[in-house]
Amino acid sequence: MKPSMIRRACVAAVALAATTAPAVAAQSSADSGARGGTAAPSDIGAKARLLGEKIVPHKLSFRGTTVGGLSGIDRDPCTGEYVAISDDRSVLQPVRFYTARIAVDGAGVHSVDFTGTHPLLQPDGTVYPPASAGDGKAVDPEEVRVDPRSCDYWWAQEGDRPKSSEEPVIQPSIQFAARSGAYRGQLPLPPNYEITRDDWGIRRNKAVEAITFGAGGSVLTSALEGPLLQDGPEPTLQHGALVRVTQQSRDGGVLGQFAYPLEKIFTAPDGSSTYPPDTGVPTILAYPGDPSRYLVLERTWVAGAGFKIRLFDATTRDATDVQHIDSLKGQQIVPMRKKLVADLATLGLSRVDNTEGMTWGPTLPSGERTLVLVSDDNFAEDAVTQIVALGIR
Template structure:
């Protein structure tokens, strides 16, 4: 959940456009697709279901659902809440989803557990200012062992005083017990003049290559990689492929779009855009669905789904700063603009996972929106059919 979203509470073939990016501040928008032997991924809406606002479940407040994955060991889905232990301890939920070719028929929560620290305690509220809080954003079920790997953004304090909390990818058992942590690339570290911006760190995580490769993405550009997107230019964010033990296999620059509309000049909040989720294709370890989500004061949300690949992109793990460098970014192709799908509303969609296959040969994609616990937002479960 990025800064402006917090304040407001206060979605084939291989791609396609191969472009040489001259600099971070002028990251390319999608262009003419390169010829491919197969056509692009097509998406259509199957249905949606809205979870009641601030639903009380087993003494917890359901909301802030910013990541979702399917547990092959149980057949259920796992949702992560980005409540930073302000309402209740940082936690996840399990649920059964009734989804088929006719839509989303039911969302039934079955359980909830808090994440545990290595000493067995729950994570404290950031209000304690002890540097031990977390900001949960993404969850994936390990396809090998059915443990939960979850990403948290940490915190770069906006003012002097509170301690820095580094982003991390934690590993937990299905009962919340802490089991370990993935070693992240050095450039994911929050430092005074480098690393992730505040609320724009590790928010996307996926398993690929039959569970042997872990891919993560930084939500927005690192400080040293150039400015955030504006009305004229997009930006580059880093996508990293690693082994389960943490060895970096490659790091790539993914081009996010420029801001889609001018911001309301009367609003104190600036626009916000980034990558809240990515999902590996089961049959291609270098291909991903990438979700881009933007918010602009006065215009609301823009959510777009891209088919993207690291194949042919420059490995930038040794490039200290992308700003001013010429690198070949990941190629991408638009799969869906959510405003064209026929949804009741387009909100703060942050999580996605593969759902069941359909008799038509299509594959379902399940998405969830993060309501930020705000009354003017929704927790929306969406099912798309992808061909």
């Protein structure tokens, strides 16, 4: 949901003005080899073009629920429809997902029609309590993926590191559910994904937002939204940061963990908000047929400048496995290599908003693969639920 509850003045105007910016460079500052990396070779380097977009009506009422907060999306290979998860923490209605038909082709996004919704259930069959309950059982849903083997739903929630020792810790989790929303199980997470009460572990609101299946469903990859506390500070105007990306087997065994180089903050805030700049990885998507290659979305918000959404082509190939390195500070490691695919501000969108989810769509006659993205409106009046389709080659 980040940046959660940020009031964004003039975001639409900034985003529209940004569409006139010059074309982005072929590779980002992270490609230059900072922290031991090397320039991205020909094994990565996808290109993207805008196919179209569609705005979902704000706070659309559907089967007794309020559509919004869509922070993750995936295409269902069993039906051809899409599933999207809402990050409503049972405040408006219980934690839930939606199914939808999205008509996408080379000419754009023609329609978005919701077809169903179900709550995601706890192991005892009940709905999750609201975040305000304070009993430690609330969740913060952020990502959903359809299991390519069973077509069940796997979903990630980032838990909560409390601000006070009097509040309960809610650990992040990756769960799997039946298509009805019934609880089916949980993936064991690596130990360094745990929230602790000291200066170690996952930051508040910077936990597991991104998961993806690769290698035909045999590998589940997760990415943290921001750096672990022990791995160094969050990005600033001067430097980026390293966030951990973990490949696991379906039973939870860690196959490898790698450091992804997050970009530095792109501009200084103008002082119009008390909220500091916010940046991170809200979603990651494996390439079919290449378990080491991913599309990675970086989402940044800065007061007065609005959102910058950038899409990168990245690989774990030749990167250092860091699963047994407690802290990345001062370590000589090789991070994941990445190359800029697109800055959404340069594609001609009506606006650039809080994009948090993405999935592969159908393949076009041209051979391009469609990429479908969704923005999380946080149920705010000045934000939108935007479905965007790109052609990737």
